[in-house]
Amino acid sequence: MDSIAKEKLRNHFQELISLSDEEFEYAASFYHQKHFKKHQFVVQEDQLEVPEYFVVSGLVKAYSTNFEGKDHILQFAMEDWWVTDYNAFYNGGKATINIDCIEECDLLYISLEDKDHICSEIHKLEHFFRVKSNKGYVALQKRILTLLNKDASGRYDEFIRLYPSLVQRIPKTILASYLGVSRETLSRLGK
Amino acid sequence: MDSIAKEKLRNHFQELISLSDEEFEYAASFYHQKHFKKHQFVVQEDQLEVPEYFVVSGLVKAYSTNFEGKDHILQFAMEDWWVTDYNAFYNGGKATINIDCIEECDLLYISLEDKDHICSEIHKLEHFFRVKSNKGYVALQKRILTLLNKDASGRYDEFIRLYPSLVQRIPKTILASYLGVSRETLSRLGK
Numbered sequence: 303m304d305s306i307a308k309e310k311l312r313n314h315f316q317e318l319i320s321l322s323d324e325e326f327e328y329a330a331s332f333y334h335q336k337h338f339k340k341h342q343f344v345v346q347e348d349q350l351e352v353p354e355y356f357v358v359s360g361l362v363k364a365y366s367t368n369f370e371g372k373d374h375i376l377q378f379a380m381e382d383w384w385v386t387d388y389n390a391f392y393n394g395g396k397a398t399i400n401i402d403c404i405e406e407c408d409l410l411y412i413s414l415e416d417k418d419h420i421c422s423e424i425h426k427l428e429h430f431f432r433v434k435s436n437k438g439y440v441a442l443q444k445r446i447l448t449l450l451n452k453d454a455s456g457r458y459d460e461f462i463r464l465y466p467s468l469v470q471r472i473p474k475t476i477l478a479s480y481l482g483v484s485r486e487t488l489s490r491l492g493k
Numbered sequence: 494m495d496s497i498a499k500e501k502l503r504n505h506f507q508e509l510i511s512l513s514d515e516e517f518e519y520a521a522s523f524y525h526q527k528h529f530k531k532h533q534f535v536v537q538e539d540q541l542e543v544p545e546y547f548v549v550s551g552l553v554k555a556y557s558t559n560f561e562g563k564d565h566i567l568q569f570a571m572e573d574w575w576v577t578d579y580n581a582f583y584n585g586g587k588a589t590i591n592i593d594c595i596e597e598c599d600l601l602y603i604s605l606e607d608k609d610h611i612c613s614e615i616h617k618l619e620h621f622f623r624v625k626s627n628k629g630y631v632a633l634q635k636r637i638l639t640l641l642n643k644d645a646s647g648r649y650d651e652f653i654r655l656y657p658s659l660v661q662r663i664p665k666t667i668l669a670s671y672l673g674v675s676r677e678t679l680s681r682l683g684k
Contacts, residue, residue: 388634432623444580451559
């Protein structure tokens, strides 16, 4: 792991917990770094042994492709976000979604075994990841309510409110797919 | 907490972790029990200080009501499930959803402060709730993909596959709302 990634990860942990140098170095030793080019796959459907990723820089999208070849965007992940096929990561088995790079990316990754290990060794890290998971759960509940409750215009407004910095970085076709609206509808809303 | 509720909670923890009698009694001392009648509200929109609930017996639904008065079902919770307005629970502020009882219910509840306290005192509990939160996250990801990906028939089949024991306990109008399909469509599918 290079020094930039290390600093990013450390600052990220420090938002919620305070680790000693020794604790951080120990935890960091279980993370590995990989560089991805734009459009490169991070996780591919049917892949086995999916790790969890932390975005040091760049932007990815996680999506599933249905039988008709249509993509449905599950989530985006940019700097300081965690992303993977969480079903495959926690429950084992093959990935059922794809993750690829909207921008060139620097990612850290860790296996489930190593993540469980550092959480069991360092209680503060178990706390960190419990809180992170809770936050993720709340975000997904909000997304479900938006999908059930809001029309195209409401979904677009909500996305801009929650992720103002993301709107400029995401191609319109992909944003339309995330919102579950047509490309034409999105163009009208974006004006 | 009565002995039935205590045994339910202990068995539930033991699915993932092994607590000593002392540890369990200590944790259990922070939970309180409350009985709810059918149709009674557990959480109401705009309520402050929302605790987290554990279902000892019965069945509840969590839902939001939009401006037109239409209900959108976020989730159900039956025996051994945890439920609350997680946004209000973790982030404070007023509840934005309602939770009420489809059946008469016995529930345990705990405040965020007390939950954080027992997690900080007993590392195994922090682990338990991290794993529970991760499982909840995976379930919500699946629900989002179902909402984006599947038509009425696919959503219904998926629900029956995941929650066979729930289908008989949920009124059809409410199940239709959860699936985001009309009552008429659901009747056709149920045949």
